[in-house]
Amino acid sequence: MAGTGSMVLGSLAAGAVLIPLALLLRRRLGWVTGWAIAGLLWSVVVIALVTLLPTDASIGVVPAESRLPECSMDYGGPAPDGFWILSGGQRALNTLLFVPAGAFLVLAVSRWRAGLVLAPVGLLGLAGYSLLIERTQFELARIDRACDITDVVDNVTGAVIGFAIGLVLVLVLRPWRHRSAQ
Template identity: 30%
Template sequence: MSDYSSPGAATPASRAAVLPAAVHLIAIGAFALGMASYVTAGLMPLIAGAFAVSMAMAAQLVTAFTLAYGLGSPLAVALLPGRAQRAGLLWALAVFVLANGASALAPDFGALLALRALAGIASGVYLALGIAAAAAVAAPEQRGKAIGMIMGGMASGTVLGVPLSLLLAERLGWAAALWLVAALGALALAGLLCRLPALPAAPATALRRRLALLADGQVLVILLVSLLAAIASLGMYTFVAPLLAWSTGGAALPVTPFLWAWGLGGIAGSMLVGYWADKVAAPTLTQTILLLLALALCALPLAAAWSAWLMLAPIVLWGAAGWALQVPQNQQLLAVRAAQGDGNLAIALNESALYLGSAIGAASGGLLLLLDWPMWLLAAGAAVVAAAALLLQLCHARSG
């Protein structure tokens, strides 16, 4: 028997205070995923030149990745046997690594397009299974912290990893960025092969019964809240530069500090929310975060009317709330579907809702700008959508 009172030995309390190594390794994979999700947009000029295609054609690489991620990954998770949760996670990460490495070696643009779609499916499967695995291996009182660690890894990959990989691409060519993504994914894979324990097997059910979760009213409300929040938060992110131009009256002002503020807020929110997620009921935490998101979006045009630099404060809060929201949302999905054992599929659908919401928000905002709506009204509209998500969450909590 282990003697936890011996010098240097960890006590049960101290062990519970530290997340398992597997959670940190899954987060490293999520960091690579965050890079892969957004780096292609920055590589488009280099890729267009390398393959002699137009920028419009190069942009389809982003479309292929996001569509495969949002539409293909839930189906792949649904088809995964319940007893293969650990193997599914490892295989998804292995395919992600191979797809990014192969992308760097793609002989033509068509092959690159197909490989980005494959990377997108693998990314969605990995994140859904990774969040469920992190919650499974963590102590019950640390599940929120574990999910926050994974979301923080993805946020960090987006905010810190993408600029690093683009800098590498400028010096060594566009393929170097994808090699970096593949290398980080391979590092996580090697660690998980050694440190990821067996995961609880989900009940063996037919595909039709798994998809029946779409008839679960609780799941639908959670997904709709995520969709509305993504329309407001991720949709508005598309228009940071136009909002900045409106604030300055067209005067030149670098947009990078504002994007960094949003991203760093996202990292902080993802990491810090884990502490509260283990102490506050997930529905209550979701309500609080949605309120902060609505207030931040509402404050954007007010701050912009005074000074563009004053927008930094609400932008940080906006980024923090937008990224933090998915921790209690995923917690709720795992809790609601615990008995059925298909929480990972619910999480995959939640990720699809985020991508769909981002697309709807960007398209709606673009349409409003074409109709010559004032920029401040666009930000206010995003705040209204966030408030609608809050109202839906409140009504659902009362009815429950």
């Protein structure tokens, strides 16, 4: 399974699975929190699909000897100029890919007072997720992806931007006011 078609199909399938979860959670936690939790899970799945599936179905097996011997620590590193979604380049995609996760994270935990701790911890979790993705890309040479510190910086930047957007949305939507419909 590879290529952009598989990424899109996987994203749609994840959405189809998570919509019933959102509807179920909505009944107990209110519509904002229910949809935010499902949205956070969906965005984490989409991030995995976009970053861990080979971009081209015809890649085949990439020999381990042809991969970089270590992760690129050169900021700006081996990232290509463009990618299939954005003509602005892979860096813009890496940033935008993490924005929904950051926003949904804040909305998902803001209903509770513990959200004051859970939101920053979740943001650190998204940074750790980015590091895990890069490590996986390094270890699995066959997916023909490059491990690059620039990706981590861009991913975390996107999560922080999403986090800020989520803070604004929390003030507008006030998830703690939405009572369960029981």
